[in-house]
Structure formats: C-alpha cells, structure tokens
Amino acid sequence: MEIVLVSLFNGLVYGMLLFMLASGLTLIFSMMGVLNFAHASIYMIGAYLAFTVSRFVGFFPALIIAPLLCALIGAAIEVWGLRRVHHNGHIAELLFTFGLVFIVQRSVQMIWGMLPMAYRVPPSLDFSLFTIYGANFPAYRGFMLLVSVGMLVATWLLLKKTRIGLVIQAALTHPQMASALGHNVPRVFTIVFAGGCLLAGLAGVIGGNYQTTEPGMAESMGPIVFVVVVFGGLGSLAGCFVASILMGLIMTFAVVINTSMLDLLRPLGITVTGDNLFTEILTVPVARIGALLPFAMMIIILSFRPRGLMGTRDT
Amino acid sequence: MTASRFWQISIWILVLALAIAAPWAFYNYHTGRQSGFVISMLSQMGMMSILALSYNMLLGQAGLFSLCHATFFGIGGYATIHFLNMASAGSLPLPMELIPLLSGLSGLGLAIVLGYIATKQRATAFAMITLGIGELMVTSALMFQHFFGGEGGVNTNRMIGRSLFGLTYAQGIQVYYLILAWTLLSALAMFFLTMTPLGRMANASRDNFERVQFVGYDPRMVRFFQFALSGLFAGIGGGLYAITYEIVTFDALAAPLSANALLMAYIGGSASFGGPILGAVLITLLQSGVSLMSNSWLVYVGVLFISMVIFAPSGIMGLVTAHGPIVRGGQLGRLAVPYIRVLVPGILMVAGFVGLVELTSFLTIGAAQGKSLVLFGNKIDVHATLPWLSAAVCLLGGGFWLRLEARSFRRVWEGLMQGLKPQRSVA
Numbered sequence: 073m074e075i076v077l078v079s080l081f082n083g084l085v086y087g088m089l090l091f092m093l094a095s096g097l098t099l100i101f102s103m104m105g106v107l108n109f110a111h112a113s114i115y116m117i118g119a120y121l122a123f124t125v126s127r128f129v130g131f132f133p134a135l136i137i138a139p140l141l142c143a144l145i146g147a148a149i150e151v152w153g154l155r156r157v158h159h160n161g162h163i164a165e166l167l168f169t170f171g172l173v174f175i176v177q178r179s180v181q182m183i184w185g186m187l188p189m190a191y192r193v194p195p196s197l198d199f200s201l202f203t204i205y206g207a208n209f210p211a212y213r214g215f216m217l218l219v220s221v222g223m224l225v226a227t228w229l230l231l232k233k234t235r236i237g238l239v240i241q242a243a244l245t246h247p248q249m250a251s252a253l254g255h256n257v258p259r260v261f262t263i264v265f266a267g268g269c270l271l272a273g274l275a276g277v278i279g280g281n282y283q284t285t286e287p288g289m290a291e292s293m294g295p296i297v298f299v300v301v302v303f304g305g306l307g308s309l310a311g312c313f314v315a316s317i318l319m320g321l322i323m324t325f326a327v328v329i330n331t332s333m334l335d336l337l338r339p340l341g342i343t344v345t346g347d348n349l350f351t352e353i354l355t356v357p358v359a360r361i362g363a364l365l366p367f368a369m370m371i372i373i374l375s376f377r378p379r380g381l382m383g384t385r386d387t
Numbered sequence: 388m389t390a391s392r393f394w395q396i397s398i399w400i401l402v403l404a405l406a407i408a409a410p411w412a413f414y415n416y417h418t419g420r421q422s423g424f425v426i427s428m429l430s431q432m433g434m435m436s437i438l439a440l441s442y443n444m445l446l447g448q449a450g451l452f453s454l455c456h457a458t459f460f461g462i463g464g465y466a467t468i469h470f471l472n473m474a475s476a477g478s479l480p481l482p483m484e485l486i487p488l489l490s491g492l493s494g495l496g497l498a499i500v501l502g503y504i505a506t507k508q509r510a511t512a513f514a515m516i517t518l519g520i521g522e523l524m525v526t527s528a529l530m531f532q533h534f535f536g537g538e539g540g541v542n543t544n545r546m547i548g549r550s551l552f553g554l555t556y557a558q559g560i561q562v563y564y565l566i567l568a569w570t571l572l573s574a575l576a577m578f579f580l581t582m583t584p585l586g587r588m589a590n591a592s593r594d595n596f597e598r599v600q601f602v603g604y605d606p607r608m609v610r611f612f613q614f615a616l617s618g619l620f621a622g623i624g625g626g627l628y629a630i631t632y633e634i635v636t637f638d639a640l641a642a643p644l645s646a647n648a649l650l651m652a653y654i655g656g657s658a659s660f661g662g663p664i665l666g667a668v669l670i671t672l673l674q675s676g677v678s679l680m681s682n683s684w685l686v687y688v689g690v691l692f693i694s695m696v697i698f699a700p701s702g703i704m705g706l707v708t709a710h711g712p713i714v715r716g717g718q719l720g721r722l723a724v725p726y727i728r729v730l731v732p733g734i735l736m737v738a739g740f741v742g743l744v745e746l747t748s749f750l751t752i753g754a755a756q757g758k759s760l761v762l763f764g765n766k767i768d769v770h771a772t773l774p775w776l777s778a779a780v781c782l783l784g785g786g787f788w789l790r791l792e793a794r795s796f797r798r799v800w801e802g803l804m805q806g807l808k809p810q811r812s813v814a
Contacts, residue, residue, distance in 0.1 A: 178686040352531055
C-alpha cells in the first residue's frame with residue numbers, strides 16, 4: 073500500500089513535469105505540423121539558465137527570468153530558422169530542428185562544461201511537507217505540482233478566455249481559414265513557438281533541480297516527450313494531459329513491479345529451465361522493461377490509431 | 388546526353404580507382420605496410436557509404452524520414468559476430484567473402500518484421516514509429532544478454548580459415564578490399580534498384596502519394612519494399628563493421644548512428660544517387676580528422692547541416708549539379724571572380740565562428756582536460772579580450788560582407804542562367 077501511494081505521488085509529479093514539456097510541444101506540433109526535436113533541448117537550456125541566473129538573483133526571480141529567455145530563444149529560432157525552411161516542406165522543418173539538437177547539446181557542454189551542475193532545490197523549499205507510511209514527501213515536489221497546475225490553469229484561461237487564445241485555437245484546427253480571415257498566422261506561429269519554449273523553459277527550471285542538470289538531460293527527456301505528444305493526439309491539450317499523467321504513472325510504477333512473464337505463467341503450471349534467449353525474455357522483470365513500455369505503447373497506438381488518444385486529426 | 392553519361396561513368400571509375408589506390412598512397416617503406424590509421428578510416432568510409440546509400444533509399448528516394456536505420460546496421464553486425472563464431476566452430480561452412488550476404492539477410496529479415504508496422508504510416512507518423520523502434524531496439528540490446536551481450540557487446544575472431552581466394556584476413560588491407568568489393572556490389576545493386584519500377588514508384592509516392600493510389604499502386608507496399616530492401620543493404624554494412632572491428636556493442640544500433648546516416652545522406656545530397664557517398668566520405672573525414680583537433684566537431688557538423696537545410700536542401704551534390712548548364716554553356720570562367728569575392732568574406736566569417744567556438748570550448752572542456760589553445764605555435768590566453776574581440780569582429784564583419792557579396796553573386800548567377808536559357812531550348 074505504501075509503495076502504491078508513494079509511487080502515485082511521484083508519478084503525478086513526473087507526469088505534470090512531462091505535461092509542462094508536452095503541452096508546449098503539442099501546441100507547436102498541432103499548429104505548425106512541426107515536431108520540434110529541439111523541444112527537450114530548450115528544456116535543458118531552461119535548467120542551465122535557471123542555474124546561472126539563480127546564482128546571481130536567487131531561485132524565485134530565476135523562475136521567471138529563465139523561461140522568458142527561453143521564449144526569446146524560441147522566437148529567434150522560429151523567425152530566423154523555421155520560417156526560412158517552411159516552404160521546403162515538413163521534412164525540412166523536422167530536419168532543421170533535428171540539427172538544432174546537436175548544436176544545443178554541444179553548445180551547452182561548451183559553455184557550462186561536461187559535469188553536472190550544482191543546481192539544488194532552494195533552501196526555503198527544502199523541507200518535508202508530510203510523511204506517508206514513514207516516507208517523506210519533499211515540499212519541493214508539492215511546489216512542482218503547484219507550479220504545473222498553475223501553468224495548466226493559466227494556459228487554459230489564455231486559450232479559452234482571451235482573444236489571442238481564440239485566434240490560436242482557430243489556427244490550431246484551421247490554419248488556412250484563420251489566415252483567410254485576416255489573422256497574421258505567421259505571427260501567431262511565432263507566438264505559439266515562443267510560448268511553447270517558455271513552457272519548456274519553465275519545466276527546465278523546476279525539473280533541473282528535481283532531476284540533475286547535466287548535458288544528457290535533453291537526450292533522456294526528448295523521446296519520452298514525443299511519446300506523450302503522439303500518444304495524446306494531435307490538437308488536443310486534454311489528450312496530452314491524460315497521456316502525460318498516464319506515462320508518469322506507468323514509468324514510476326513499472327520501476328517497483330518485480331514480476332516477470334514467467335510469474336504470470338506459473339499458476340498455470342508452466343515452468344522453464346535452461347539458459348537461452350527464450351527463457352531470458354520470459355524471466356525479465358517488469359522493472360527492467362519499464363523504459364521500453366512508452367515506446368511500445370507509442371508504436372502500437374500509431375499503427376492502429378494514428379490520431380492518438382484524443383486527437384482530432386491524423387499525425 | 389551521351390556525353391554527360393560518358394562523364395558520369397568516368398567519374399565513377401575514377402572514384403573506384405582512387406579507392407583501390409588510396410591505401411598505397413600511404414605506404415610506409417620503413418615498416419613495409421600501409422598506415423593503419425588510413426586503412427581503418429578508408430574501411431569506415433566504405434561501410435558508412437553503404438549505410439548512407441541505403442538510408443537514402445528511404446530519405447531521398449521514397450521521402451521517408453527514418454530514425455531507426457542503425458537498427459538494421461546493428462542487427463547485421465550482431466548477427467555477423469554470431470555467424471563468424473559459428474564458422475570458427477565449424478558449424479557454418481561458408482567462406483568469409485559470403486558472410487556479409489548473411490548479414491544482409493538478417494537485416495532484411497528484421498526490416499520485414501519491423502517494416503510491416505512502420506510502413507503502415509508515412510511522413511511524421513512514420514518518423515515517430517521508427518523513433519520508437521530505434522529506442523526499443525537499443526533498450527533490448529542492453530537487456531538481452533544472449534544475443535546482444537549486454538553493455539560489453541559480443542566479439543569474435545575474423546580469421547575463420549575459409550576463403551574463396553585463400554586469404555586469411557589477418558591484415559587490415561585485405562579486409563579493406565573485401566569492404567570495397569561489397570561496397571561496390573551494394574552500390575551497383577542500389578543504383579539498379581533506382582531504375583526498376585519499384586525505384587520509380589518510390590519516387591512517385593514521395594512526390595505525390597495520392598496520385599500513386601489513383602494510378603493503382605498501393606503506396607504502403609512501395610514503402611514496405613523500399614524499407615525492407617534498405618534494411619538488407621544496411622545489414623551488409625553492419626556485417627562489414629563486425630568483420631572490421633571484431634566486436635559489436637549497442638553503439639552499432641543506437642540513435643547517434645541513425646543520426647549520422649541522416650547527416651551523411653543529407654549533407655552529401657539526397658537528391659542524387661552519389662551524394663550519400665560524398666557525404667559519407669566527408670563526414671568520416673571530419674569525424675576522424677577534426678575530432679582529433681577539436682572538442683566541438685559536433686557543433687560544426689550541426690551548423691553545416693542546418694545551413695544545408697536552409698540554403699542548399701539538395702546537398703553538396705545538388706550544388707555541384709546546379710553548375711551543369713553553366714559548364715555545358717562554357718561559361719564557368721565567368722563565375723571565377725564572383726566566387727573569389729564570395730569566398731573571401733566566407734572564409735573570414737567561418738574563421739570568426741570557429742574562433743568563437745574554440746575559445747568557448749577551451750574555456751570549459753579544454754580547461755577540464757588541461758589543454759590550452761595553440762594557434763600557429765602561439766599559446767592563446769582564452770581569458771584575454773583580444774582573441775574574443777577579433778573573432779567576433781571576423782564573424783560579424785564577414786557575415787555582413789558576405790550578405791552584400793552574395794547579393795551580387797546571385798545577380799551574376801541569374802544573369803548567366805538567363806543567358807543560357809535560349810541556347811538550351813534550341814538544343
């Protein structure tokens with residue numbers, strides 16, 4: 073029971089972190105049709121910038137400054153990069169963001185070095201919020217949940233209650249029509265791209281000290297975020313939310329389950345002996361294939377339901 | 388037409404002759420053999436050419452952006468290790484020269500299974516499925532000890548004592564010629580594939596897949612066959628990798644190699660058949676040359692790649708072939724002066740950029756490795772202002788100058804093209 077509760081909380085925290093990254097990506101993806109490979113790189117930049125900024129002005133100003141810097145970087149990428157390759161088609165845009173990943177990866181190593189940064193949870197949030205079955209629940213995780221829920225509400229209000237949100241929604245589903253009605257769709261693209269990068273940067277700020285701020289963090293986060301976006305479905309923030317939480321829970325729960333396929337077969341009276349590839353597949357515990365699950369799920373959903381969980385149109 | 392075909396064939400023969408002669412250009416008379424570094428670099432070029440060419444069967448010819456191409460390269464490699472071990476044990480009576488064929492068949496087998504799933508979709512969904520497949524395969528390779536050997540990989544001894552020509556393959560040079568032969572065979576096979584109905588339909592479904600359906604073809608089957616066959620050739624490449632290094636770890640099927648295949652095919656030129664070979668040679672040179680000198684070669688490759696995506700989507704080969712009409716019109720000489728005028732600020736800009744990148748890199752990574760930046764025999768203090776300032780001035784000044792010159796270059800280029808148009812229509 074205690075494992076279930078602790079994993080539930082951790083999964084929720086991880087899922088909300090994923091959602092912060094994935095919501096920006098899903099907005100960009102649904103609108104421009106570009107799966108931004110560099111999205112996780114922006115997340116990494118956010119974490120590194122937050123580290124540097126917080127050394128001068130403290131954590132809480134950095135919480136605002138670093139995401140804004142990320143938004144600026146995002147706007148620059150859209151205006152000077154993506155817009156230029158747009159007329160060459162989606163593959164060219166995909167390739168462009170793919171190239172960015174290398175540059176960001178190496179630039180971060182060049183600027184901040186190869187070693188992990190000492191980016192820590194601020195002392196004012198470094199205490200235990202409550203204990204469940206003797207396990208501490210750090211206040212910082214509560215803060216992460218708070219920030220991500222706040223961001224969720226803010227994004228929802230922006231999209232549903234403001235005029236620019238209305239235009240974004242229109243451009244999300246019917247870009248040509250929105251353009252025909254006289255809206256400056258390229259500018260909306262820039263705003264959405266910058267906004268997506270802002271969210272990624274924010275995720276970096278609060279995720280950087282939850283996980284570790286090191287040059288490999290984009291590489292480890294990137295594929296999972298893609299899975300979430302594709303799984304949740306194109307053009308659907310709700311699907312993205314469900315998929316993020318689901319992935320967060322699956323990945324935290326898979327780590328603690330120690331059964332294998334053989335354990336399920338045992339009640340049927342099936343046992344295997346010997347040491348070959350077949351027995352190896354049967355005896356691998358779920359904890360070890362946890363990393364495989366998201367990708368397997370993505371492949372299955374893409375081949376049978378290309379629009380994802382709640383998507384409005386095919387990927 | 389026949390004249391241009393003649394030139395094409397002679398260029399191919401020239402490249403082949405160069406590849407055959409290259410190891411002897413670095414023959415060391417003191418030790419009585421070729422330079423080991425050169426041999427391994429040339430071998431690497433050979434297998435990377437196969438990888439890039441087979442990747443281009445998807446990217447360039449079928450318009451499919453795959454992110455798991457290294458999977459088939461890797462599986463070919465792993466399978467070959469096991470084949471070689473079986474051959475040494477005597478349970479596989481096959482000469483060394485034919486082992487890569489088996490590697491290719493293992494690549495084909497896996498590509499048939501995975502391609503059945505992946506080719507259900509196209510465009511972005513296809514890219515995402517292949518991303519998932521690639522990650523799945525890497526995780527499996529680390530998990531299942533029996534076939535993949537976990538993190539340590541699997542190894543073998545390539546001297547199986549069975550050869551069609553009585554060779555032992557103890558020396559790198561013999562392996563190099565084996566690689567060259569298989570590269571030539573695979574390249575020829577892939578070239579002839581582009582002329583078959585399958586190759587033509589792959590092009591058609593890249594350009595307009597709806598029209599392909601109207602004509603009565605199933606674009607999915609076209610994708611599937613193209614995917615499976617590219618897996619075959621990637622497997623051959625992986626087999627040669629296993630034979631060369633005698634060890635295969637999960638690096639051989641991991642994402643960086645897939646990305647490398649993409650970079651080679653795209654930078655070389657995915658629109659032409661020979662482009663990926665050029666890209667493979669170039670990237671391998673960069674990898675083994677520049678990475679020795681600089682920590683930040685990935686930045687250069689990334690910037691080169693992005694510049695290609697923005698300014699030259701048809702790759703280096705595309706840039707070269709764009710000169711075709713001008714060469715045929717005998718007007719190439721008139722481009723010499725504009726080229727020099729573009730080249731000077733271009734070099735200035737590149738020098739400034741490289742300077743900034745290297746200064747930054749020596750500030751952190753270089754300092755951690757205890758190295759210092761040396762230029763023309765002078766040690767450069769990376770904390771001084773002067774080098775940073777001069778590099779920035781080079782970059783910005785060169786950039787602005789280049790923009791001006793590029794404008795006048797474009798005018799000359801378009802003028803030449805305009806002048807050639809009537810001639811071409813007469814001919």
